[in-house]
Each structure stands twice: as structure tokens, then as C-alpha cells.
Amino acid sequence: MSQARLAPCLQLPLENKTLVNVIEKAKDWALMHGVGMRDKKHFNKDVIQIAPFILLPSPFPKTEFMKAVELQPVLNELMHKVAHDDEFLEQTLQNALQVDEFTANLYDIWLKVKNEGISQSLSLGLFRSDYLLQHPDGNVLKQVEFNTIASSFGAITSHLPNMSRYILRQLGHGDLIKNMPENRALSGLCSGIIEAFDLFGVLNAVVLFVVEEVSYNICDQRFHEFEISEKRPEIQIYRKTLNEIYEETELNDKKQLILDGHPVAVVYYRSGYEPAQYPTAREWDARLRVERSTAIKCPSIHYQLAGTKKVQQALAGPGVLEKFMGSGTSTSRVRDIFTGLYSLDFDESGERAVEMALADAERFVLKPQREGGGNNVYGSEVRDALTRMRHSRERAAYILMERILPPLVSGYMIRPGAPVPPPLVDLVSELGIFGVIIGTKEKIYCNRQVGHMLRTKLADANEGGVAAGLGALDSPYLL
Ligand code: ADP
Ligand code: MG
Ligand code: MG
Incomplete structure (x- = not known):
């Protein structure tokens, strides 16, 4: 997969001390402005923790x-x-x-x-x-x-x-805010x-x-x-x-x-x-x-x-x-x-789509009629799933979609409870x-x-x- 990069808004990585300092500010800003969620693992209705966010x-x-x-x-x-x-x-x-x-x-x-x-x-x-x-x-x-x-x-x-703007100002780059x-x-x-x-x-x-x-x-x-x-x-x-x-x-x-x-x-x-x-x-x-x-x-x-x-x-x-x-x-x-979007119905064009996906499974995503994330099939599992469903009407519940290959960006992901500073990823x-x-x-x-x-x-x-x-x-x- 050739995935070039988009240039980040600032030269990265940040120096460690600076990073630790702004993350603390960013987390508090987030908590105090409702960039939050309830914890699924240790649910307590009275407690809100930061929602995961990207620092810059x-x-x-x-x-x-x-x-x-x-x-x-x-x-x-x-x-x-x-x-x-x-x-x-x-x-x-x-x-x-x-x-x-x-x-x-x-x-x-x-x-x-x-x-x-x-x-x-x-x-x-x-x-x-x-x-x-x-x-x-x-x-x-x-x-x-x-x-x-x-x-x-x-x-x-x-x-x-507004959090990102605050952090950019803290880093001495308030001039960049105009691009948001x-x-x-x-x-x-x-x-x-x-x-x-x-x-x-x-x-x-x-x-x-x-x-x-x-x-x-x-x-x-x-x-x-x-x-x-x-x-x-x-x-x-x-x-x-x-x-x-x-x-x-x-x-x-x-x-x-x-x-x-x-x-x-x-x-x-x-x-x-x-x-x-x-x-x-x-x-x-x-x-x-x-x-x-x-x-x-x-x-x-x-x-x-x-x-x-x-x-x-x-x-x-x-x-x-x-x-x-x-x-x-x-x-x-x-x-x-x-x-590319293809039907997997039980007809000629569905058959062609199955053939195409079996030949190069990595190029596609298999999607059921679902919402909310976590339901799609990727990579080699596309082949497994299509091989299993090939002769079953079940496959009409899915569509086949070409996999989109987005460019990479570097950044810091801030998650509740994760070690600080996080790696540049x-x-x-x-x-x-x-x-x-x-x-x-x-x-x-x-x-x-x-x-x-x-x-x-x-x-x-x-x-x-x-x-x-x-x-x-x-x-x-x-x-
Ligand atoms: P949902 O309704 O469950 O959110 P999506 O179609 O948005 O279903 O798929 C969930 C996630 O899967 C997307 O947010 C994206 O990250 C990834 N995804 C979906 N379709 C593609 C695709 N064609 N190429 C690459 N990634 C995809
Ligand atoms: Mg959706
Ligand atoms: Mg979605």
C-alpha cells in the first residue's frame, strides 16, 4: 500500500517536556468543556472522562x-x-x-x-x-x-x-488558527x-x-x-x-x-x-x-x-x-x-463481484446493512466470508466496496488512562x-x-x- 503523508500543522515530534505540559492542559480543557464520555469498563453515571482526542x-x-x-x-x-x-x-x-x-x-x-x-x-x-x-x-x-x-x-x-486553538496558542503558534x-x-x-x-x-x-x-x-x-x-x-x-x-x-x-x-x-x-x-x-x-x-x-x-x-x-x-x-x-x-460499489445479489453481476473479490480480497471491504461501526469485513477475511457465503442467499445482505486508501498523518492520540506522553503515531x-x-x-x-x-x-x-x-x-x- 503506498500511503504518502500529509504534512502536520507543526513540526513533530514535540519536545517531551512541552508535550507533557500541553497534554495536561488539553485534558483539563477537554474535561471542563464536555469533550467527554462515560467509561464503558467501569461505568459510573456520576463520572465523565475525556473522550479520546487528537492533540493538534x-x-x-x-x-x-x-x-x-x-x-x-x-x-x-x-x-x-x-x-x-x-x-x-x-x-x-x-x-x-x-x-x-x-x-x-x-x-x-x-x-x-x-x-x-x-x-x-x-x-x-x-x-x-x-x-x-x-x-x-x-x-x-x-x-x-x-x-x-x-x-x-x-x-x-x-x-x-477551541481546545486545538488553545493548544496552538500555548505552543506559540496562534498564527496557525486561521487555517481552522x-x-x-x-x-x-x-x-x-x-x-x-x-x-x-x-x-x-x-x-x-x-x-x-x-x-x-x-x-x-x-x-x-x-x-x-x-x-x-x-x-x-x-x-x-x-x-x-x-x-x-x-x-x-x-x-x-x-x-x-x-x-x-x-x-x-x-x-x-x-x-x-x-x-x-x-x-x-x-x-x-x-x-x-x-x-x-x-x-x-x-x-x-x-x-x-x-x-x-x-x-x-x-x-x-x-x-x-x-x-x-x-x-x-x-x-x-x-x-467502486458492487451488489452481491444472487445474479450475474453479483457473481462477477464475488469472482472479482475472491481474486483480490485486500482491495475490498464487505459491508452488511448495519450502523454503528464494527460490522464490516476486511482483508483476507473478505475471502473467507465470500467463500463461505458463495452459494448462500445470505450474501445478498452485504455489499462489496472498494477499499479507500487514505494518506497518513502523524499525531498524538490522547486517551483516558493511557500513559503520558503518548507515542507519535x-x-x-x-x-x-x-x-x-x-x-x-x-x-x-x-x-x-x-x-x-x-x-x-x-x-x-x-x-x-x-x-x-x-x-x-x-x-x-x-x-
Ligand atoms: P458504519 O455505518 O458502521 O459506521 P461505515 O461504512 O462507516 O459503517 O464503516 C465503518 C468504518 O469502516 C468507517 O468509519 C471506515 O473507517 C471503515 N471503512 C468503511 N468503508 C471503507 C472503505 N471503503 N475503505 C476503507 N475503509 C472503510
Ligand atoms: Mg453509519
Ligand atoms: Mg460510519
């Missing part, structure tokens, strides 16, 4: 950053159209639905709600499009995936650049929830966050609540698990979702994107109840279905983008960010751009790009889950 902002090419920013409204609208094209969703997902129970359950809810008559035609999307740079092509942007549910870290990564872009992801994402609340337009209505049993990423979630409360003091926010929603809500005769005597205006899912979050039929019943209601869902279930890997792969097929977007320059700009960064959209099939009320996040992982890790300790929150330094 990581380099990212400015032109590619701007390209991602400019494309976001285009991608928002594309996904909105995809989500409202029933026939396309059905055709695209049909084979995966046969073998993927989770996606099938979501799809069944969608069918049920449609057959009963949709009681809320507005959807709210708080999206995040993720990218790696493809080094062999000259460090151009390639889309990793498009998240339509529970897109996280908008809040923490809105605060983090503003990030207003938190207020932008919250503005979407507030606008949806206003469109719902019912006095006394409330906002409901659907949360996990235990929220480890509590800072990121709570900041949304604080921000909304500050901007709109009258808006009450509840946090409930799907099981609590099952027990504590009901639909009234107007199909309003009633919680604690209040109609729910907006349901914001920070949970509900993976099978483990539906341990019993109660959670599915709760999801169905919410989807039947007049509440504006973030995301609505068809937005969630449009966010599947299978849809991402289908969009890369010949003529598909043109069907949704026409054949103008926007279409070719979107096509440019796609990397090779890292790779993944950029996420946040978007907000609100609309019905016929009309889009708002559509904008609202901010970014950078997540950086050890270069030799396949994935960079922040909670898993392989990834860390970061800020871009534009080159």
Missing part, C-alpha cells in the same frame, strides 16, 4: 473539504428523493430483506404505516456524509457512507476546535429540531430523544438539549428508551403521540439503529407506535431505509443518479465521490459533513450544510470507533 488539528486539503461542504445540500436532497421513491426502495432492498431480519422489520413497519395512511408527511433529517481521502488518486474525497440516523459527534466536535474552519454543527443540528418543532405547530408539544439504556456518549447528546433549551426555553425535552416509550406513551384519536400529557412534536432517534437496541417485541411495538403517530421523526423510517449500504451501492449503478438528479454538473460531482482521518433537511415528498422546507466533524484513527486499524479506543475526535487544519 489534523491536516486536510482545503479544496476537498470545501467540495464536501458544497455537496452536502445536494446529497441531502438526493437522499430525500430516494427515501420518497417507494418503488426504488423496494427494488433495491428486496433481496436483502429476504436474509436480513432487522432491515426487514424496519421495512415491514414502513409498509404498515403506508397502508394505514401516513399521518405525518414531514421528515426531519440530521444527516452526516462521511469521507476518506483516496491517496492513489491524489488525495481526492471518496464517500465512505451516508448516515441518516443518530449521526453523532456534532456537539463535541463543535467545541473541540468554523464549526457550528451543534447549533445547526439543533436548528433543524427547532424548525421541525415549529412546523408541527402545536402548543404544549414536547420533543422526545430516543436513547439507549445507558448513554456512554452523554455529552454529545446533552449538548443538544442544552442548546435547544437556551434558544427556546419553552421547549421541553424528554429522554426515553424504546422500552419506556412502549410503557409511557399512547396514541390519541388524532394519532398524536402522547407522553406525560403532551403531544410529541419531534422524535429524535439517538438509538434504534441496530438490532441489539430491539431486544424484545416491545421495542418494535414502540417503534411502530412512533411511526404511526403525527410526530415528526428524525429520521422517518424511509429516511432510515434510504441510509442503508444497499441503497448507497444502488446509487452508484449506471443511470441511477441521473434518474434522481438529471444529468447536470451536480450529478457528475456526486459520481466523483463514489468509489501514524493516523488517518475521516471527515463527516452534517446536513439538515426538512420536507415532504412534494416540498422541501429547509436544506443546508451545518458543520463538520473529523474522526481520526490509528493507521493500522480497520475502523475508528471512538468508544472502542481506536478512534479519536479531531479538528481539521486546512492545507
